[in-house]
Each structure stands twice: as C-alpha cells, then as structure tokens.
Amino acid sequence: MPAVLALDAAPAVTLVAVVVIIAVLVAYLVAVILQLRRISAGLDVVAGSVGELVSKTEPVGQVVHTINGQLDAGVDLLEGLLVRKAGLEDAVGLVDGLYPGAAAAGFRQFKGSATARPPRIGETYTRGTLTLARLGREAPIATANPAGPAIRNASASSSASRRLYGDPRKGVHRSPAIGVGAPVQYAPDEDVGGPRKHLPSRES
C-alpha cells in the first residue's frame, strides 16, 4: 500500500464522519433553500394582492367621510325641523315612539335632549305631534319600522289615519250632512235663483 493512502483507523473514521455530516448539512440546507424560494414566490403574490387592496381602498376614506358629512347635514336638518315644529320634548317622544329606546341617545344638536322626559306619544296627542306623526310613522316607508307595523296601511290609509284623531262627534252617528240621507231635510227654497231679499250685514 502506498504511504499516501496509509491511514490509521481513527483519522479515517473522523474523516468519514465529517464527510457524512457535511453531506447531511448540504442536503438539509438545499431543502431549506428550496422552501424559502417557494415562500418568497408566495409572498410576491401576497404583496401584489395587498397592493391592490391598498389602491382600491385608498378613496374609501374620503368618500365615506363625504357621505357621512352629507348624512350629518340631513340629520341636523331633520332634527332641527322636528324640534322646531314639535318642541324638544314632543320631538324626543315622537322619535322614541317610532324607535323605542332612541330617546336615550337624544338629538345631537340639542343639549339636554338626552335627558328630556319623552311624553308617551300614543296617549299625549298635540297638534304638532299628530301632524308630525302623520308625516312620519304613518308613511308607507315606515312599514319596516322595528317598533312594529306602521300605523298607516298604504292601501287603506284614510281610515287608518282617521283613527289617529279623536272624533269630535264621538258617539254621534256620522250621517251625511246633506243629501237625501241627511237627518234634517230642508224644504226647497222657493226663491232659489231670485233676487236676494236681505243683503248680508256689513261689519263696520
């Protein structure tokens, strides 16, 4: 055996072990590199999609801000109109009647509206409240009211709205005031079409 290849057993084992360890290292590191490349490619896809997300959502903030501003103006307008026409307490009561529990939030532009004691609109009818109730809860648009079905039936709105008002002739049969069915029949005026006998008195 040549002197170059003459090697003791111990160094030979060491050499073999080191070579094996290096081979294992190379194999695993190559596998890791391949996986990292796949991850990098996947992240490229993610970055592209995220870029699209950013570009698509860029105008959302401004548009939503504008929409909110417009809606705020509308809410302020309607709240102001409601309070002006119905008064603060009745307005809060009306809103609470339509949306139970809404009175706790109050109106944004009116301090103290959250603490106002809302009247029970169903029992406390005032002219302004009724007018506004007719405009609001009776409207067909209120059929989806969370408080229940709207008072007004869109297909029979006149009878439904009449029930809102106290009948001044309660208990009295509602007969026609004129015509052949009227309770009081008047004899036909003989001088119909003739000259007036008495001129109406003038207010001085």
Added chain:
Amino acid sequence: MTLWWIGNVVLIAVIAPVVVVLLRGVLGATRSIVPKVDRIAAVAADASRDLDAVPLLLTTQSQVARTIEVVGDYGGSLNTILDDA
C-alpha cells in the same frame, strides 16, 4: 490515539445527531410556512376581488347628496306649511 477515538465517538454519537435534529427543525419550520403563505395569498386575492365594488361608493355618494337635497327641499316645504311648536 485513545483521545482520537474518544473524539470520534463524540463526533458520531453527539455532534452528528444534534446537527441532524437542528436541521430537521429548521426544515420543518420552513415547510410549515409555505402552505400558510399560499392561504394568505388566496385570501388577499379574494379580498382584493371583494373590493371591486368600491367604485360604486362614488355612485352612493352622489345618490346621498341628491337625497339630502331632496330632504332639504321637503324640509323647507314643511317648515313653510307647518306651524312651529
């Protein structure tokens, strides 16, 4: 020579297994990242597709503006025909 053999035993019985365990851990962790990245990519693509309707917000904006104008007109009319409290 005895020390050399002891070194060989340590190399084969201790160092080599530790290296293998560490490398397997790194490879396992790396492999577990890949499906997660794939899922994130799919979700991001879906989210981007969901946002295709965002330009419709401009239509909503103009509709809201017109609606508020109409409400303002009605409010002005009601302010005229209804008595104040």
